[in-house]
Structure formats: structure tokens, C-alpha cells
Amino acid sequence: xxxxxxxxxxxxxxxxxxxxxxxxxxxxxxxxxxxxxxxxxxxxxxxxxxxxxxxxxxxxxxxxxxxxxxxxxxxxxxxxxxxxxxxxxxxxxxxxxxxxxxxxxxxxxxxxxxxxxxxxxxxxxxxxxxxxxxxxxxxxxxxxxxxxxxxxxxxxxxxxxxxxxxxxxxxxxxxxxxxxxxxxxxxxxxxxxxxxxxxxxxxxxxxxxxxxxxxxxxxxxxxxxxxxxxxxxxxxxxxxxxxxxxxxxxxxxxxxxxxxxxxxxxxxxxxxxxxxxxxxxxxxxxxxxxxxxxxxxxxxxxxxxxxxxxx
Numbered sequence: 001x002x003x004x005x006x007x008x009x010x011x012x013x014x015x016x017x018x019x020x021x022x023x024x025x026x027x028x029x030x031x032x033x034x035x036x037x038x039x040x041x042x043x044x045x046x047x048x049x050x051x052x053x054x055x056x057x058x059x060x061x062x063x064x065x066x067x068x069x070x071x072x073x074x075x076x077x078x079x080x081x082x083x084x085x086x087x088x089x090x091x092x093x094x095x096x097x098x099x100x101x102x103x104x105x106x107x108x109x110x111x112x113x114x115x116x117x118x119x120x121x122x123x124x125x126x127x128x129x130x131x132x133x134x135x136x137x138x139x140x141x142x143x144x145x146x147x148x149x150x151x152x153x154x155x156x157x158x159x160x161x162x163x164x165x166x167x168x169x170x171x172x173x174x175x176x177x178x179x180x181x182x183x184x185x186x187x188x189x190x191x192x193x194x195x196x197x198x199x200x201x202x203x204x205x206x207x208x209x210x211x212x213x214x215x216x217x218x219x220x221x222x223x224x225x226x227x228x229x230x231x232x233x234x235x236x237x238x239x240x241x242x243x244x245x246x247x248x249x250x251x252x253x254x255x256x257x258x259x260x261x262x263x264x265x266x267x268x269x270x271x272x273x274x275x276x277x278x279x280x281x282x283x284x285x286x287x288x289x290x291x292x293x294x295x296x297x298x299x300x301x302x303x304x305x306x307x308x309x310x311x
Contacts, residue, residue: 059105060112062311066119070126074133077116081138084109088290098174102294104311110294111310117142118298118305121149141281141288148277151270152200159301167309170204171238173293179242187246189254194242195289196279197265203297205238206309219245 060080067073087105095103102110120127120142127146131139170176176198180191198204198218205218215222217235221244226235229248233240245265246254252264262272281288296310 059108062108062111062307064112064115066116068126070129071133073116073120073126074130077113077130077142078134078138080109080113080116081141084113084291085285085287088287091290096174097290098172098178100172101169102173102290106290107294107311110291111296113291114295117145117149118153120146121153124150141284144277144281148274151274153300154270155268156300159299163299165297165299165308166208167206167297168208170206170293173290176204176238176293177289179239183239183242183246186243187250189246189249190258190279190283192279192282192289193249193254193258193262193275194246195282195292196275197245197262198242199278199292199295200271200275203295203309204293206297208236217241221245 067076084106087103087109091097091103091106120130127142131142134142171179176195177191180194183189183194184191195204201220202208202218208218210216211220213222216226218238219241221230221235221241225248226244229251230240230244231247233244235241235244249258249261249265252261254261258276259272262275263269266272278292282292297308299306299308
């Protein structure tokens, strides 16, 4: 490692969005052969072909086909995003994001939105034509999300052999939101940036496997960095990990210079840009935080993508 010790090696990226570890942004995966602990059926990261699309319904099926035509894809994304915002509003107003799991409409719509953005990130020409067919405001949001996902995918080394990952249900969305805001008040690091880091690292704590380099916890700390900035806490505890992350980011230049601080956290400008793009979307509309909270864990294999969490 060069420069300051890295806070994270991003095992979550290898599974959740892309993958990078170490100061040069090399890919990171959890060690093969670990146990997958989860409240729903275990899924392995064995390379395979994409699963067939499920029967269409009012809500998008978890593996619903993504339209290939840019005009149809733009309509699908616009409709999905509008419905997702309404579903989030209903969840916040009539549900309880501080206790229960998200309702089915939020889960399915957020998953479909995530899958559309992943598709666009892998198909730049289709993405450009899709942006042109979107309303201006949504086109900007789409560009931010697609660019962030594409940046992180650029750091991926696909899994070529069978491997298992430990994944869990995240803490409730509003419990996490409370943690983010309390840490912001203590260290002055914007909660949206902390949320974006946790989102990119481990999909809000869903990924619990250590990296092959030994990074641990929901914010993926290397042991040496944790010893310096963990303030005696538990690296696996969400509140302690967030406090340590804010402590490290502040010591590295935040909030004056988030780019510098995030580059210290992980030495990759693609990573830095992705975190800041996601943070910008959360700042623009808090419903984007609730949408990201429901994005699921994917692993990239030599045989295609596999989803490890969600319906």
C-alpha cells in the first residue's frame, strides 16, 4: 500500500457492485469456501448463465427481462422510478422503516431499477440513446447512477471458481439513517457521504465476508487502519464502524476535501467518483437513499452475474 493505510478493501464491491482492493484498485473477493449465512435460501457464486425471466406481473418480477430498445427501456425506467418513489413515500408514511423489512413493492421496484442501471452500465451506446429519451431530470439521475455503476464494474475481476459469501439482512433503513446522522453531528462528515460509502462497500451491511486481504466489517476496515482509527470499538458493529469511518475521513481531509479523503479510504478515482455520485443523488432526494437501501448484492462471475440477496 502506498500513502496512508487503506480503511477498506471493498469485499462488498466484488459482490455487490464491482470490486477493488488495495491501493491500486485490484479486485477483491471473499475467500472461497466460506459459509453463506442468510435468512433466505443460500446462493453460491458459481458462474452460470443468466436465469430465465419470470412470468410478468403488475410489479416487475425479480428476473424480468430488460427491454433492449432504448425507447422502451427509457419508458420502463421512467415508470419504475416513478412507481418506486410512490412506494417509498407510502412506506415512510404508513410503514415503519425503523423496524420492519421494506414492503414488496419497494423491494421489487428497487431491484428492477438496479438491474436496469447495471444493464445500461454495460451497454454505453444503449445508455446514450436511453438518456435522450428520458425526461431531463431523470436523465441526469440515470447518468449519475450508470456512471457510478460503470466505474465500479471497471474494477471487477470476475469470480472464476465456485465461492460462497456470507450475507445478512441489513439493519432497518431508519436505524441506519439515525446512525449516519449522529455520526455526522459528531465528526462533521456528511451523512450522505457515509451512506454512499457503506452502500458501495457492503450494500449497507449485507455483505459480511472478510476480504482476501483481511478487511472486515460493514465499512471494510483493514486491521492496521482499524487499530489507528477504530477508537477501541468493534469492527463488526455498525455504529462503531461508522464512527471509525468518519474519524478516518475527517483525518484524511473531509469535509474540506471529500475527494482527497475518499481517495485515502480507497486509492481509486473510479471509487471516489462513484461514492460522490451516489451521495449527490441521496442529497437531491432522500427517497434515493431508501431506493439504494433496497439494491441487492450481485457477484460478477465468468459465466455472468449472480444475485445473492433479495427475492
